[in-house]
Every structure is written in structure tokens, then in C-alpha cells.
Amino acid sequence: MNDTLLEVRGLGKRYAGFPALNGVDFSLRSGQVKGVMGPNGAGKSTLLKLIAGEIRASSGSVFFAGHPVTNLPVDRISNRGVSYMPQRPSCFPSLTVEENVRGAAQTSLFLSRAEDESIVRALLELVGLRERAGTTAVELPFGDKRLLDVAMALAGKPRLLLADEPTAGVDRDASEKILELLRKMSSPDSRGEFGLDGLIFTEHDREILLDFPDEVGFLRAGELIVEGSPERVKHEGVVQNYLADHRHFDDRKEDLV
Amino acid sequence: MGQISKLAFGLLNGATWGTVLALLSSGLNVVFGLMGTVNVAHGSLYMVGAYLAWICFASLGSFWLSLIVSPLAVGLLGVLIGLLLKPIRKNPILSVLGTFGVTLVLQGSALVLWGGTPRRVPLPLDSSFSLFGTGYSFYRIFVAIVSGLVLFCLWFLVERTKFGLSLRAAREDSELSSAIGIPVFTLFLLGFGLGGALAGVSGALIAPLVSLTPGMGLRVFAIVFLIVIVGGLGKVWRSVIVAISFAVFRGLASVFLDSTKGLILTFFFALLVILVNPNVLGRRPANENKN
Amino acid sequence: MKTKTSRDVRKFIAIMILILAGLGVLPFFVGRFHVVLVTEALILGVYALSFDLIFGYGGMLSFGQSVFFGVGAYTILYSFKGGLGLGVSLLLAVFVAGIFGLLVGSAVVRVRGAKFFLITLVGSILFYLLALDNRWLTGGSDGMIVPTGFSGLAENYYLVLGISLSVIIFATVLVNSPLGLVFKMIRDNERRAGLLGYSVGRYKVTAFAIGGGLAGLAGGLYAYTTGFASAGFFHWTRSADAVVWTILGGAGTVVGPFVGAALLTFVRETLSAIMGNIYPVIVGVLLILAVIVFPGGLFGLLKGAVRNFGGSDE
Numbered sequence: 077m078n079d080t081l082l083e084v085r086g087l088g089k090r091y092a093g094f095p096a097l098n099g100v101d102f103s104l105r106s107g108q109v110k111g112v113m114g115p116n117g118a119g120k121s122t123l124l125k126l127i128a129g130e131i132r133a134s135s136g137s138v139f140f141a142g143h144p145v146t147n148l149p150v151d152r153i154s155n156r157g158v159s160y161m162p163q164r165p166s167c168f169p170s171l172t173v174e175e176n177v178r179g180a181a182q183t184s185l186f187l188s189r190a191e192d193e194s195i196v197r198a199l200l201e202l203v204g205l206r207e208r209a210g211t212t213a214v215e216l217p218f219g220d221k222r223l224l225d226v227a228m229a230l231a232g233k234p235r236l237l238l239a240d241e242p243t244a245g246v247d248r249d250a251s252e253k254i255l256e257l258l259r260k261m262s263s264p265d266s267r268g269e270f271g272l273d274g275l276i277f278t279e280h281d282r283e284i285l286l287d288f289p290d291e292v293g294f295l296r297a298g299e300l301i302v303e304g305s306p307e308r309v310k311h312e313g314v315v316q317n318y319l320a321d322h323r324h325f326d327d328r329k330e331d332l333v
Numbered sequence: 334m335g336q337i338s339k340l341a342f343g344l345l346n347g348a349t350w351g352t353v354l355a356l357l358s359s360g361l362n363v364v365f366g367l368m369g370t371v372n373v374a375h376g377s378l379y380m381v382g383a384y385l386a387w388i389c390f391a392s393l394g395s396f397w398l399s400l401i402v403s404p405l406a407v408g409l410l411g412v413l414i415g416l417l418l419k420p421i422r423k424n425p426i427l428s429v430l431g432t433f434g435v436t437l438v439l440q441g442s443a444l445v446l447w448g449g450t451p452r453r454v455p456l457p458l459d460s461s462f463s464l465f466g467t468g469y470s471f472y473r474i475f476v477a478i479v480s481g482l483v484l485f486c487l488w489f490l491v492e493r494t495k496f497g498l499s500l501r502a503a504r505e506d507s508e509l510s511s512a513i514g515i516p517v518f519t520l521f522l523l524g525f526g527l528g529g530a531l532a533g534v535s536g537a538l539i540a541p542l543v544s545l546t547p548g549m550g551l552r553v554f555a556i557v558f559l560i561v562i563v564g565g566l567g568k569v570w571r572s573v574i575v576a577i578s579f580a581v582f583r584g585l586a587s588v589f590l591d592s593t594k595g596l597i598l599t600f601f602f603a604l605l606v607i608l609v610n611p612n613v614l615g616r617r618p619a620n621e622n623k624n
Numbered sequence: 625m626k627t628k629t630s631r632d633v634r635k636f637i638a639i640m641i642l643i644l645a646g647l648g649v650l651p652f653f654v655g656r657f658h659v660v661l662v663t664e665a666l667i668l669g670v671y672a673l674s675f676d677l678i679f680g681y682g683g684m685l686s687f688g689q690s691v692f693f694g695v696g697a698y699t700i701l702y703s704f705k706g707g708l709g710l711g712v713s714l715l716l717a718v719f720v721a722g723i724f725g726l727l728v729g730s731a732v733v734r735v736r737g738a739k740f741f742l743i744t745l746v747g748s749i750l751f752y753l754l755a756l757d758n759r760w761l762t763g764g765s766d767g768m769i770v771p772t773g774f775s776g777l778a779e780n781y782y783l784v785l786g787i788s789l790s791v792i793i794f795a796t797v798l799v800n801s802p803l804g805l806v807f808k809m810i811r812d813n814e815r816r817a818g819l820l821g822y823s824v825g826r827y828k829v830t831a832f833a834i835g836g837g838l839a840g841l842a843g844g845l846y847a848y849t850t851g852f853a854s855a856g857f858f859h860w861t862r863s864a865d866a867v868v869w870t871i872l873g874g875a876g877t878v879v880g881p882f883v884g885a886a887l888l889t890f891v892r893e894t895l896s897a898i899m900g901n902i903y904p905v906i907v908g909v910l911l912i913l914a915v916i917v918f919p920g921g922l923f924g925l926l927k928g929a930v931r932n933f934g935g936s937d938e
Contacts, residue, residue, distance in 0.1 A: 151824070167816065
């Protein structure tokens with residue numbers, strides 16, 4: 077279980093000459109949870125989108141489970157077991173909650189399979205949206221949309237989940253539910269059917285970051301300048317300065333992309 | 334006709350038609366390029382401008398009046414369409430459908446009012462000069478000059494005045510613009526008015542050179558839209574270049590092949606340009622779903 | 625919830641049976657003119673539905689549907705000229721137009737939003753001009769006779785009715801299948817569909833091929849029942865017809881396009897007797913109303929179809 081799940085080498089992205097991400101190196105072992113923090117525009121979302129294949133890298137490479145996946149089409153990376161959950165709720169607004177999850181879970185194009193149905197039920201149960209299965213997604217409150225996002229992101233039984241600010245803009249209740257879920261899915265003893273081999277998430281909240289992940293990376297101006305255990309990272313000068321400035325600073329401004 | 338006179342004829346005709354097309358496409362560019370709303374009715378506004386020229390000639394006695402009447406009346410019509418579109422202006426699909434509805438109404442009304450028989454406006458300048466043995470009307474030269482002047486004014490308005498700056502700012506970020514006190518919706522209406530006025534004047538200018546039918550607007554719309562897209566959104570001078578090359582290419586192709594084949598070739602090349610480079614628009618529209 | 629759904633289904637089936645019964649006995653009660661008119665309305669309904677699969681389910685506002693209609697019509701024409709029977713000819717029309725859908729779709733699906741509308745519009749103009757220019761193949765604007773040999777109006781009517789029913793059943797199954805769900809996902813949110821592992825382009829091409837095949841079937845039936853095909857079949861205004869019928873009838877539904885096509889065909893016929901030229905004005909007004917006044921109500925489904933194109937309110 078100690079093999080490398082994800083390896084990122086010299087990953088960079090330039091927009092019109094301006095570097096959004098600059099030669100980032102890191103790796104993720106199987107079973108590891110990594111938190112990424114940094115100011116707005118530091119390249120957190122860019123990093124996740126590059127790994128997921130949503131945007132093309134200007135330089136560097138990404139290896140998933142030992143295979144190169146750099147700049148593969150986004151659907152192929154997804155099918156290899158990397159699931160990306162975008163920063164803002166991104167569901168299918170005119171479809172019901174149940175259809176949203178079914179669409180994410182289905183494994184056949186022509187027949188509705190019984191095992192797909194049971195996966196959908198299990199997922200709705202897991203995120204606590206069973207009561208709302210028939211609701212149109214656009215009518216869900218913000219927090220529930222986010223939970224729906226999590227359910228969809230897990231539906232393909234991915235090995236690695238990339239969650240972009242999973243709790244941003246979400247009320248305390250839903251936020252705790254989401255974190256609880258992510259923790260459960262990524263902890264080796266209690267993860268069950270939809271367990272993850274690895275999790276990378278970006279986050280603004282200090283408490284969450286310094287408590288939950290095995291490792292934390294700190295991005296600034298497109299560079300990964302500090303990396304290590306939360307214990308170690310929080311004693312670094314830059315990080316302390318940042319945390320002092322950004323306590324509970326939760327504007328949802330987008331990163332560059 | 335010899336090959337050389339054919340060539341000269343094709344080039345000159347193309348250039349005249351090209352300046353009108355440039356005028357027409359810059360009108361669409363103001364609405365689509367600068368404001369991001371597709372106005373399918375733009376061609377029909379041009380048709381209305383042309384019919385107004387015919388009315389000025391037939392009922393008021395002077396074609397020249399239409400150079401004032403058409404832009405004013407059609408500009409007003411443009412503002413009305415802008416008002417109608419208010420609730421759907423930010424949605425490209427709904428605005429295509431809504432303005433297509435407006436097109437049907439305008440075209441249908443023209444058919445009801447003026448009938449389907451082609452109308453003709455005689456050349457207001459009847460002198461011509463000889464070119465390689467073929468007569469060439471001075472009016473075409475006049476059209477090219479007026480179009481050029483209007484285009485220059487438009488360029489000045491968009492690139493060099495506060496109004497143009499606000500128009501461009503409103504396209505970049507309408508939320509921010511209204512936050513800093515730019516009246517976005519008023520600008521939107523003014524843009525529609527400006528686009529309409531440009532369509533109106535193009536219609537009036539072209540009226541003596543073609544026969545007028547209610548369907549003339551929709552026929553030209555596809556070409557104009559194509560020019561705006563190939564030339565690039567919001568770039569007035571680039572759509573001028575594309576419009577003229579388009580018209581010259583078509584003029585030459587029509588002279589040396591025939592008019593259907595010329596049109597086929599022109600459309601074919603334009604399609605290729607878009608397909609080979611689907612991002613000729615410059616910026617790709619943000620596809621991120623926010624809800 | 626389950627009970628509500630099944631009650632809806634039961635009500636729907638009851639209404640369908642009533643309509644079917646009415647359509648089944650129609651030729652015994654109305655004159656030849658109306659039999660021909662209903663036949664035409666049904667064919668145009670199939671045609672509108674073929675567009676709805678691309679727009680209402682696939683989220684692509686295509687103004688190129690007439691291309692497939694024309695291809696289907698001429699496939700039938702040449703298939704009859706080659707001495708093939710009706711069944712084979714119709715299958716051939718579906719197949720050839722489907723291949724066209726596949727090819728055209730592959731070329732255009734990368735393009736989005738308003739540009740997609742333009743490129744399909746120009747595409748259909750191009751095909752029309754080509755059909756006009758190649759008289760040896762199409763007969764140009766004068767057209768060509770389809771050598772069908774006459775079969776009675778009632779026979780034609782029942783043939784078209786049977787095929788329309790099969791198409792409705794096929795489309796209902798399709799849009800409720802997992803594949804149909806993928807289409808709706810792409811319509812609603814292309815980005816997330818890709819992130820969930822669906823190759824968006826391939827599915828859009830699939831929708832185009834299916835829509836193309838059905839439009840070919842409609843074109844083939846039209847050529848067969850009227851005994852005639854011309855370059856005008858390719859004209860983009862015929863594409864616009866499908867757009868208007870579908871939106872007025874209800875995009876993103878299977879029956880809506882039939883309702884729109886039938887209603888407007890009757891309105892057109894009735895008006896042309898009274899005041900011919902007013903029809904496009906009325907259609908234009910209806911279209912504006914549908915888009916601006918009822919985007920949420922009767923046409924709520926249209927809204928979902930449209931959300932995909934980054935036209936959000938933010």
C-alpha cells in the first residue's frame with residue numbers, strides 16, 4: 077500500500093506569458109490526504125485542473141498509478157480513476173438529484189443495471205440526500221448542491237479525488253457533513269464501498285487544514301514553497317504570516333481559471 | 334469582355350460591395366462583438382433601410398433623403414429591439430431565437446406592406462466613367478466613399494471616445510461596470526441603436542444597386558455574421574478587411590465562374606477558416622457552469 | 625413520488641390511446657385534403673423531433689437539419705430509380721442521412737454557442753447552393769419526380785402514422801435510457817459531464833447522427849408521399865421550421881415537436897386561405913413570446929436546454 081499514487085513533476089502553466097503555476101513537484105502515496113493552501117490566485121485551482129486534465133499544462137508531467145496522464149482528455153483521466161470536483165457547485169440543474177447521481181454512476185449506455193441502481197441508492201444514503209432524490213438539482217440549497225457534487229464525484233469509484241474548496245461558501249452544518257464524508261472516505265479503516273486511495277483538496281480554513289490532512293502544501297504565486305506535515309508547516313514563517321492575515325477569510329473569488 | 338476588364342470589373346464591384354458589407358458587419362459587431370448579443374434581425378434592419386430608401390425615392394421624391402431617414406428610423410427600430418430583448422440578452426441561444434422571431438416579423442411585415450415583387454431604385458447619380466470599355470457608375474464610387482467615412486467615424490467613436498470605452502468596459506465586465514456607475518442597459522440600447530443606424534445606412538446605400546425583396550436581409554445576414562466571426566469580435570477594422578476581401582473574392586469568383594459557384598466557394602472557404610480554427614473568436618466563451 | 629409518476633404515466637397513456645384512436649379512424653371521417661394535411665403534419669413532426677433530439681436533448685441549436693431532410697429525400701428518389709422497394713429505400717434514407725449526420729456532427733461539435741448556430745446555418749446554405757448548382761443530380765429548383773408508383777392517400781397515411789408511432793416509441797425509449805441521460809447531462813453542463821468521464825464530443829456526434837437519420841427518414845417520407853424532391857428541400861428555412869415547431873411545441877419533450885409541427889401546419893393552411901402573407905408574422909410573434917414571456921412556464925424545459933451555453937446570469 078505504500079506505492080506512489082500520483083506524481084507531479086515540474087508542472088507549470090502560463091497564461092499569456094504570465095506564470096500561473098511554476099514548476100511544481102510533489103507526490104502522493106496511496107492512502108494519503110493532502111491539503112493545499114495559499115492566497116487567492118496562488119494557483120491552487122490551476123494545480124487541480126492540470127492534474128484532472130481540464131486545462132493543458134505548459135510544462136512538466138503528471139503520473140497516475142505509474143502511468144503518464146499529462147494532458148490526456150479530461151474524460152480519459154476521469155476514467156482512469158481521478159475524480160475532480162470543481163470549485164463551485166457543478167451539477168445538472170434541470171435533472172433530479174437521483175438522475176444527477178445515476179448519470180455519474182451508470183456503467184452501461186443501453187440498459188439500467190441493477191448494480192448501478194444500488195450504487196445510486198448507497199450514494200444518496202451516504203451523503204444524506206435520499207429524501208430529496210426527486211428534487212430538481214437547481215432547487216437545492218447551496219450546501220446540498222455541494223453534497224450532491226461529492227456524491228457525483230464518488231460515483232465512479234475513483235482512486236483519487238481532487239476536491240477544489242469543498243466547503244467554500246457552505247454553511248457550518250453542511251461543511252461538517254462534507255468534511256466528515258471526505259475523512260471517512262479516505263481513512264483506511266472505515267472507508268467502505270466508495271473509499272479513496274488518495275485525496276487532495278484545497279481549502280481556506282485553517283482549522284480544517286491543520287487538522288485533517290497527512291500533508292499540507294503551501295502555494296504562493298504559482299510556486300509550492302512549503303510542504304510537509306501540518307505540524308511542521310504551521311511553524312513556517314510564510315505560513316504563519318498568511319494564516320494571521322487570512323483567518324476566516326472566505327471570499328469565494330476564483331483563482332485564475 | 335477581355336480577361337483584364339473582367340478582372341477590373343470584379344475587383345471594383347467587389348470593393349464597392351465590400352465597403353457596404355464592412356459597414357453592415359461593423360453594425361453587427363457593435364451589438365455582437367462589443368455587447369455579446371447576437372442580433373439575427375440585423376439583416377432585416379438592413380432590408381428595412383433599403384425599403385425606406387425606395388419609399389423616399391418613390392413617395393417623397395428624393396433618394397438622398399434616405400441617407401438621413403434610414404439610419405434614424407432603423408436606429409430607432411434597433412433601440413426597440415434592444416428593449417424587447419432585455420430579459421434574454423445575456424443568453425446567446427435565447428437571443429438568437431428571439432431575434433430570429435423579430436426577423437420573421439420584419440420580413441413578413443415587409444411582404445405584407447410592400448409585396449414580394451422586387452422593387453428598384455434608379456441610380457441617383459447617372460453619370461458613369463469608362464473602364465476598359467465598360468461603363469462604371471460614379472454612384473459606386475460615392476457608396477465606397479460614404480461607407481469609408483462612416484466607418485472612420487465609427488472607429489473614432491469606439492476606439493477614441495468615452496462612449497466607446499464604456500461600451501467595451503460593459504462587455505468586459507457588466508457587473509463591475511454598473512458598480513462604477515456605467516449605465517450598462519442604457520449603453521446596451523445605444524449599442525443596438527448604433528447597430529441599427531449602421532444597418533439602415535447600409536441598406537439605403539445599397540438600394541440603387543440591387544433589387545429589393547423582403548428576403549434580402551436574411552440572405553445577407555449569414556454573410557455578415559460570418560465576416561464578424563472570421564474578423565474577430567469587437568475588432569472593427571479587422572471586419573472591414575475581411576468584408577472587403579470576402580466581397581472581392583466573391584466578385585472575382587462570380588465573374589470568372591458564375592454567381593452560385595462563386596458563393597459556394599466563398600462560403601466553403603469561410604467555413605474552413607472557422608472549422609480549422611474554432612477559436613477565431615479570440616477568447617473562448619467561459620464554459621463554466623455557475624449555479 | 626412513485627405513485628405520482630405512475631399516475632402521470634397512466635394519464636399520458638390514456639391520452640395517447642385517445643389520440644391514436646382518433647388518428648386511426650381519421651380517413652373515414654375527413655376529406656382527402658385533410659388526410660394529406662395530417663400525413664404531412666406527421667412527417668414534419670418526425671422531422672421536428674429529429675431536431676429536438678439535437679437541441680432539446682443534446683443542447684445544440686442547429687440550423688442545419690434541412691441538410692439531412694434533403695439527403696433523405698434524394699436517397700429515396702435514387703433508391704426508387706434504382707428499382708428498390710419502399711422498405712429498403714426508407715432504411716437506406718435513414719442510413720445515408722445518419723452517415724451525413726455523423727460526418728457533419730464530427731466537423732461541427734467542437735464549435736459552441738452562437739457560433740454553432742452560424743456554422744450550421746452556413747452549412748445548410750452551402751448544401752442548398754450545391755444542390756441548386758448540380759442540376760444533373762438534383763434537378764435544381766425545379767426538382768425531380770420520385771418514381772413511386774401511386775399508392776392511395778389512405779395507404780400513405782397509415783404508413784406514415786405507423787412510422788411516426790414507431791419513431792415516438794423509439795425516441796421515448798432513447799431519451800429515458802442511460803444514453804439519453806448522458807445527452808441531457810451534456811445539455812445541462814458539458815463540463816461536468818466530461819469530468820465524470822463522458823467523452824462529450826463523441827456523444828454530441830451520436831446525437832447528431834441519430835437526429836440526422838430521423839430527419840432523413842422524414843425527408844424520405846416527404847419525397848415518397850409527395851412524389852417529388854427539389855433543391856428547396858435543403859433550404860435553411862426548412863431548418864428554421866424545425867426550430868420554430870420544436871420551440872413552440874416544447875423543446876426537450878418527445879411529443880412537443882409533433883404538437884408544434886401539427887399546429888403550425890394547420891395554422892399555415894388555414895391562414896393561407898384567408899390572408900397568405902401574415903403567417904410568418906404570426907410565427908415570429910409566437911417565437912418571441914415563447915422565448916421572452918414563457919421561458920419558465922410551458923417552455924421551462926427549453927430553459928434547461930439553453931443553460932449549457934454559458935449564458936448564465938452571472
